[in-house]
Amino acid sequence: xxxxxxxxxxxxxxxxxxxxxxxxxxxxxxxxxxxxxxxxxxxxxxxxxxxxxxxxxxxxxxxxxxxxxxxxxxxxxxxxxxxxxxxxxxxxxxxxxxxxxxxxxxxxxxxxxxxxxxxxxxxxxxxxxxxxxxxxxxxxxxxxxxxxxxxxxxxxxxxxxxxxxxxxxxxxxxxxxxxxxxxxxxxxxxxxxxxxxxxxxxxxxxxxxxxxxxxxxxxxxxxxxxxxxxxxxxxxxxxxxxxxxxxxxxxxxxxxxxxxxxxxxxxxxxxxxxxxxxxxxxxxxxxxxxxxxxxxxxxxxxxxxxxxxxxxxxxxxxxxxxxxxxxxxxxxxxxxxxxxxxxxxxxxxxxxxxxxxxxxxxxxxxxxxxxxxxxxxxxxxxxxxx
Ligand SMILES: O=C[C@H](O)[C@H](O)COP(=O)(O)O
Ligand SMILES: C=C(OP(=O)(O)O)C(=O)O
Numbered sequence: 001x002x003x004x005x006x007x008x009x010x011x012x013x014x015x016x017x018x019x020x021x022x023x024x025x026x027x028x029x030x031x032x033x034x035x036x037x038x039x040x041x042x043x044x045x046x047x048x049x050x051x052x053x054x055x056x057x058x059x060x061x062x063x064x065x066x067x068x069x070x071x072x073x074x075x076x077x078x079x080x081x082x083x084x085x086x087x088x089x090x091x092x093x094x095x096x097x098x099x100x101x102x103x104x105x106x107x108x109x110x111x112x113x114x115x116x117x118x119x120x121x122x123x124x125x126x127x128x129x130x131x132x133x134x135x136x137x138x139x140x141x142x143x144x145x146x147x148x149x150x151x152x153x154x155x156x157x158x159x160x161x162x163x164x165x166x167x168x169x170x171x172x173x174x175x176x177x178x179x180x181x182x183x184x185x186x187x188x189x190x191x192x193x194x195x196x197x198x199x200x201x202x203x204x205x206x207x208x209x210x211x212x213x214x215x216x217x218x219x220x221x222x223x224x225x226x227x228x229x230x231x232x233x234x235x236x237x238x239x240x241x242x243x244x245x246x247x248x249x250x251x252x253x254x255x256x257x258x259x260x261x262x263x264x265x266x267x268x269x270x271x272x273x274x275x276x277x278x279x280x281x282x283x284x285x286x287x288x289x290x291x292x293x294x295x296x297x298x299x300x301x302x303x304x305x306x307x308x309x310x311x312x313x314x315x316x317x318x319x320x321x322x323x324x325x326x327x328x329x330x331x332x333x334x335x336x337x338x339x340x341x342x343x344x345x346x347x348x349x350x351x352x353x354x355x356x357x358x359x360x361x362x363x364x365x366x367x368x369x370x371x372x373x374x375x376x377x378x379x380x381x382x383x384x385x386x
Contacts, residue, residue: 087120219264263297291326
């Protein structure tokens with residue numbers, strides 16, 4: 001083999017430019033120029049170890065597989081139901097998340113002829129500047145950054161939600177964390193702050209689930225349509241294997257990607273915004289379809305406005321707009337939000353990141369979307385299967 005960095009390579013590589021100097025002792029001190037801003041390096045468990053501790057049961061695997069397939073059918077126009085990704089802005093407590101999941105499962109079953117319900121189980125929060133970055137990064141919400149525990153707690157929660165028969169969706173923000181949990185995820189999002197990132201597009205190209213790309217924080221939809229084009233192509237990039245080893249990953253590309261309209265400088269959930277996004281997608285040779293996030297800039301971050309926005313979206317669906325294939329809602333057990341204050345107890349069932357609607361407010365929203373689909377839906381091919 002002709003390795004270009006080998007001195008035997010006949011002067012073709014890097015080594016040919018390096019004088020045959022006496023090897024430097026291994027203790028040569030480079031600390032003045034290397035890792036000068038790293039305060040500490042702590043061990044990280046491996047994905048393989050976590051999967052061995054917390055394996056996916058046969059039932060969990062079957063649900064992940066069948067729900068990904070159901071979502072893919074919707075995204076390819078083979079199932080006329082509406083995807084609804086609904087749940088807390090962020091997870092911060094196992095028991096409260098399970099209480100929510102049980103309540104949601106009952107609604108998901110009841111409305112399954114019209115809606116494919118996926119619980120929003122978000123562990124990683126992208127921040128505008130700084131703030132709590134989620135259950136994996138800081139599971140004790142106290143700045144102790146017990147990431148190994150966070151990974152274990154996240155995986156345990158995903159398994160418990162799946163055991164109820166409810167599929168889950170999450171945002172993929174960190175580039176290593178997917179190896180620990182993505183086998184249990186049926187739908188993934190790339191957030192508004194990372195849709196333009198090449199690394200996240202590459203990651204999406206290798207994920208096993210459908211992926212939604214948010215429009216940019218300024219409202220630009222082109223970054224999301226570009227992201228779909230990038231993610232459906234194969235890529236090669238550096239990552240970490242299940243055994244925790246650095247490796248080169250080569251992906252096949254992901255054909256199950258779509259845009260999520262989340263608003264920007266102004267909301268973009270209206271019929272004219274859907275037309276504009278679909279015309280952009282058509283121009284890029286992509287399927288004309290959108291998921292609409294009724295929260296974030298579409299609700300001007302006022303949680304109750306999600307109800308009005310969802311009603312507007314439902315009216316578009318009822319009018320027969322089958323290009324709206326999904327809706328995203330931020331909802332928790334109780335409405336509103338609260339700050340994490342060190343040393344002070346948190347109110348149960350209330351979001352610690354963006355304000356959410358309460359579960360009692362969520363049920364009529366789900367019913368409205370299901371009713372709209374019942375009126376405007378045509379040619380439903382699959383009735384109520386995940
Ligand atoms: O969905 C959550 C937030 O909108 C997002 O993480 C940004 O939050 P921040 O602006 O409060 O940092
Ligand atoms: C961070 C989120 O959204 P966005 O990327 O649209 O801000 C989110 O859905 O939690």
